[in-house]
Amino acid sequence: MTISTTLLMLMAMAYLWYLVGRARSVSVVGGRSKASELHSLPAYYGSLCAVWCALPAVIVLLLWKVIDDPLLLKWVLAAMPEPYHSLTGNERELLINDLTNLTAGHSNSSNPVLLAAAHHWQELRELSREWLTAAVITIGAIGGAVSLWRIQKNLRARPEIERLINVALILCSMVAIVTTVGIILSVLLEALNFFSKISPLAFMFGTHWSPQASATDDVFGAVPLFAGTLLIALIAMVIAVPVGLMAAIYLSEYASRRVRSIVKPILELLAGIPTVVYGFFAALTIGPLLRSVAESMGVSMASESALAAGLVMGIMIIPFISSISDDMINAVPQSLRDGSLALGATRSETISRVILRAALPGIAGGILLGVSRAIGETMIVVMAAGLNANMTVNPLQAVTTVTVQIVTLLVGDQEFNSPKTLAAFALGLVLFVVTLLLNIMALVIVRKYREQYD
Amino acid sequence: MINTPDQTAQKVAASLKKRYAKEQRFKLYGLLAVAFGLGFVVFLFSTIIGNSLSAFHQSEINLSVTYSAELLDPDNTHDRAVLEDADYRALVKQSLQALFPEVTERASVRKLVGLVSERAESQLRERLLAHPELLGHSERVWFMADGRVDSYLKGDIDLSLPSDERGFDDEEVGFVKSLQQKHLTRRVFNANFFTTGDSRQPEEAGVLGAVRGSLLTLLVTLVLAFPMGVGAAVYLEEFAPRNRLTDLIEVNINNLAAVPSIVFGLLGLAVFIQMFGLPRSSPLVGGLVLSLMTLPTIIIASRAALKAVPPSIRQAALGIGASPVQTVTHHVLPLALPGMLTGAIIGMSRALGESAPLLMIGMVAFVADMPQQLSSPATVLPVQVYLWASSPEHAFVAKTSAAILVLLGFLLVMNLAAVIFRNRFESRW
Numbered sequence: 001m002t003i004s005t006t007l008l009m010l011m012a013m014a015y016l017w018y019l020v021g022r023a024r025s026v027s028v029v030g031g032r033s034k035a036s037e038l039h040s041l042p043a044y045y046g047s048l049c050a051v052w053c054a055l056p057a058v059i060v061l062l063l064w065k066v067i068d069d070p071l072l073l074k075w076v077l078a079a080m081p082e083p084y085h086s087l088t089g090n091e092r093e094l095l096i097n098d099l100t101n102l103t104a105g106h107s108n109s110s111n112p113v114l115l116a117a118a119h120h121w122q123e124l125r126e127l128s129r130e131w132l133t134a135a136v137i138t139i140g141a142i143g144g145a146v147s148l149w150r151i152q153k154n155l156r157a158r159p160e161i162e163r164l165i166n167v168a169l170i171l172c173s174m175v176a177i178v179t180t181v182g183i184i185l186s187v188l189l190e191a192l193n194f195f196s197k198i199s200p201l202a203f204m205f206g207t208h209w210s211p212q213a214s215a216t217d218d219v220f221g222a223v224p225l226f227a228g229t230l231l232i233a234l235i236a237m238v239i240a241v242p243v244g245l246m247a248a249i250y251l252s253e254y255a256s257r258r259v260r261s262i263v264k265p266i267l268e269l270l271a272g273i274p275t276v277v278y279g280f281f282a283a284l285t286i287g288p289l290l291r292s293v294a295e296s297m298g299v300s301m302a303s304e305s306a307l308a309a310g311l312v313m314g315i316m317i318i319p320f321i322s323s324i325s326d327d328m329i330n331a332v333p334q335s336l337r338d339g340s341l342a343l344g345a346t347r348s349e350t351i352s353r354v355i356l357r358a359a360l361p362g363i364a365g366g367i368l369l370g371v372s373r374a375i376g377e378t379m380i381v382v383m384a385a386g387l388n389a390n391m392t393v394n395p396l397q398a399v400t401t402v403t404v405q406i407v408t409l410l411v412g413d414q415e416f417n418s419p420k421t422l423a424a425f426a427l428g429l430v431l432f433v434v435t436l437l438l439n440i441m442a443l444v445i446v447r448k449y450r451e452q453y454d
Numbered sequence: 455m456i457n458t459p460d461q462t463a464q465k466v467a468a469s470l471k472k473r474y475a476k477e478q479r480f481k482l483y484g485l486l487a488v489a490f491g492l493g494f495v496v497f498l499f500s501t502i503i504g505n506s507l508s509a510f511h512q513s514e515i516n517l518s519v520t521y522s523a524e525l526l527d528p529d530n531t532h533d534r535a536v537l538e539d540a541d542y543r544a545l546v547k548q549s550l551q552a553l554f555p556e557v558t559e560r561a562s563v564r565k566l567v568g569l570v571s572e573r574a575e576s577q578l579r580e581r582l583l584a585h586p587e588l589l590g591h592s593e594r595v596w597f598m599a600d601g602r603v604d605s606y607l608k609g610d611i612d613l614s615l616p617s618d619e620r621g622f623d624d625e626e627v628g629f630v631k632s633l634q635q636k637h638l639t640r641r642v643f644n645a646n647f648f649t650t651g652d653s654r655q656p657e658e659a660g661v662l663g664a665v666r667g668s669l670l671t672l673l674v675t676l677v678l679a680f681p682m683g684v685g686a687a688v689y690l691e692e693f694a695p696r697n698r699l700t701d702l703i704e705v706n707i708n709n710l711a712a713v714p715s716i717v718f719g720l721l722g723l724a725v726f727i728q729m730f731g732l733p734r735s736s737p738l739v740g741g742l743v744l745s746l747m748t749l750p751t752i753i754i755a756s757r758a759a760l761k762a763v764p765p766s767i768r769q770a771a772l773g774i775g776a777s778p779v780q781t782v783t784h785h786v787l788p789l790a791l792p793g794m795l796t797g798a799i800i801g802m803s804r805a806l807g808e809s810a811p812l813l814m815i816g817m818v819a820f821v822a823d824m825p826q827q828l829s830s831p832a833t834v835l836p837v838q839v840y841l842w843a844s845s846p847e848h849a850f851v852a853k854t855s856a857a858i859l860v861l862l863g864f865l866l867v868m869n870l871a872a873v874i875f876r877n878r879f880e881s882r883w
Binding site: 069158159161162165166168169170171172173174175176177179180182183186187189190242243244245246247249250251253254255263266267269270272273274275276277279280281283284285315318319322346347348349351352369372373375376377378379382383403406407410411424425428431432435436439440443 | 486487490719810858
């Protein structure tokens with residue numbers, strides 16, 4: 001009996017209880033014509049039965065799923081003879097791995113003890129599943145029956161259902177908090193684990209990064225990664241800010257309505273393109289193109305360069321900057337514009353001396369958000385920036401970034417708890433904190449600005 | 455010194471030319487910025503479409519194959535199992551040697567056989583198993599050409615390079631040329647690309663496996679994120695009291711929307727895989743991670759949709775005695791639903807294009823099989839693009855571009871759906 005069939009059975013039963021509960025509420029007051037004597041509509045009594053049938057049963061099912069595998073495994077291991085019985089640490093992990101593979105049918109073993117244990121485990125699992133189904137069905141039946149027995153003329157079914165709905169809605173909105181806490185805890189715990197092995201000072205201020213080599217303090221110096229990340233983000237912003245800002249100014253102040261309605265969606269297309277497409281484009285088209293241009297000018301250039309990655313990343317951020325600037329420019333009151341023009345200023349003078357100054361805090365907030373994006377962007381740099389941790393400000397050379405290293409350290413086979421894997425979480429922590437600070441700064445700036453004109 | 459009105463007028467007149475020139479320059483900068491953006495869009499799409507064209511066609515080679523009984527079933531058992539295990543490569547070798555009797559050297563023979571895709575073996579096996587009566591007879595069969603032959607025939611191999619550096623040497627070029635002269639090659643529509651999963655051989659690789667992986671992942675994302683997002687939005691917009699807790703929730707939602715996606719991947723790895731022991735590389739974990747990532751988008755869009763429902767609707771419902779929950783479920787939600795669905799589609803299209811967090815949870819594994827279940831290993835379209843883009847074979851460049859087109863096609867359909875949805879069902883008040 002699989003979980004999904006059990007769930008299906010439970011759902012069918014809940015529906016049945018719904019019908020029974022609804023009919024019962026009508027018969028309690030003596031027929032449809034007197035249904036108005038009930039406190040709530042009959043459907044609420046039905047729903048009450050269905051909810052109390054399904055809810056406890058589903059909770060039991062989830063709890064069972066959480067505890068059953070470790071528990072069964074403990075029993076299986078306990079039933080095994082020496083020396084398997086008293087293994088600890090890594091050997092125990094290996095044994096568990098073997099058993100998992102055996103029960104899943106991925107491997108063959110001639111060891112009779114292992115085979116017997118795997119068989120035992122399989123049996124216990126079957127048994128567990130059967131008991132689970134029985135338990136769930138019983139709980140569902142009891143829940144429904146109790147609710148049915150509670151149905152009376154004055155039972156306040158609707159408020160009860162509404163309270164449950166309210167609780168469910170609160171739980172839904174708590175997911176955001178749980179996610180944030182989950183991110184902080186998971187990244188922080190692993191990072192602390194890392195810092196217990198590698199000194200945080202060596203990590204934050206060391207200048208040598210080559211975690212593939214060994215696992216000592218001096219290969220986890222993350223400064224080259226921070227430098228590379230900042231270099232690429234800088235190149236991206238040098239492209240994105242002027243282009244995005246000027247495009248927004250042109251479209252909102254100069255372009256005719258028709259041009260605006262055609263050009264704006266096309267520019268916004270750039271925001272909808274998946275980053276992996278930009279990465280492919282940077283690595284296969286822009287990179288070689290820049291390289292041949294550089295070589296024709298007699299400059300040597302790495303095939304994976306900060307410039308190619310930064311350039312394409314800048315293009316990715318253009319629509320982001322331009323749409324925020326557009327909002328901010330449009331939020332500047334028309335009276336400021338009219339006043340400046342009436343004094344005889346040209347349009348460009350009005351824009352640069354009045355509108356941009358008024359919109360500056362908002363645009364600055366948008367730029368900060370753009371920087372936070374550039375720092376957190378992964379696919380473009382993974383595909384176009386390179387892996388070597390160079391400390392350089394030369395955009396023609398290959399640099400690596402925080403996100404590239406997170407991907408490199410975590411993709412592929414890996415053992416948890418090695419400093420190499422944990423280093424990725426430490427980098428993730430830095431990334432999370434930095435982007436969080438940038439976002440908060442941007443929000444504060446934008447909020448302050450908004451208060452001025454609303 | 456105070457200027458007389460005349461002097462001022464002169465000064466202004468003198469500076470006017472400069473100021474107008476500056477105005478023109480400023481306007482030109484704006485125009486250039488827009489042109490740069492538009493030019494890049496055109497450049498990007500034309501490059502990708504141009505690169506992808508060749509992936510939709512596939513070269514084939516025609517050979518006369520003899521289903522020789524000595525090679526396939528030497529003991530004359532007529533047993534299906536023997537035919538299933540037989541060496542069909544030998545058949546291909548035999549027919550190619552018949553075409554090129556002068557080729558005898560081992561290395562040359564290997565090159566000759568290498569012209570035909572490895573797919574030929576399974577193609578012949580299926581054909582013979584379906585028609586066992588063919589054993590001992592011969593027929594002409596079109597075989598898929600190897601990826602390098604395909605690249606050569608499409609002109610993608612730079613023949614100016616030295617013979618041994620281009621991965622396709624002069625001898626192989628000679629074989630293909632002689633095949634061409636005998637009209638034994640052709641180019642057909644590459645249906646295979648849309649019907650198979652990934653493969654190490656560029657000519658055999660297709661996107662269907664990745665498309666299915668994406669669909670399964672998005673299914674999980676939608677099922678989890680949409681109800682949760684709508685629930686959260688309804689609570690925050692309709693029921694939540696203004697207090698510290700709701701402020702905290704709002705700050706959290708805004709922050710999550712700006713957290714780099716790769717951090718969600720770290721969360722998925724640490725929590726779903728390490729802590730809960732869910733299967734790596736599975737659409738289930740991928741969908742969980744993406745649903746947490748798209749949740750803020752859906753919540754923000756749903757709240758905007760709820761805000762757009764005029765308060766008079768709520769007041770009217772409350773006025774005739776509906777409870778707050780009834781007001782929301784019977785009146786506000788149905789009116790806000792189109793806006794919420796539009797938001798959900800946009801969130802889903804973001805999730806469809808996302809790859810960084812999925813790299814973290816192991817969806818980059820090479821998966822040749824079609825994913826059947828939520829827990830079986832799978833990959834998704836953008837990750838497939840990433841995997842092919844990192845392959846050295848030249849033929850994968852075209853495949854990558856074609857996969858990008860498929861991905862962009864899905865995104866286009868989803869966004870169009872969102873626009874149509876909004877225009878059709880969203881009421882303006």
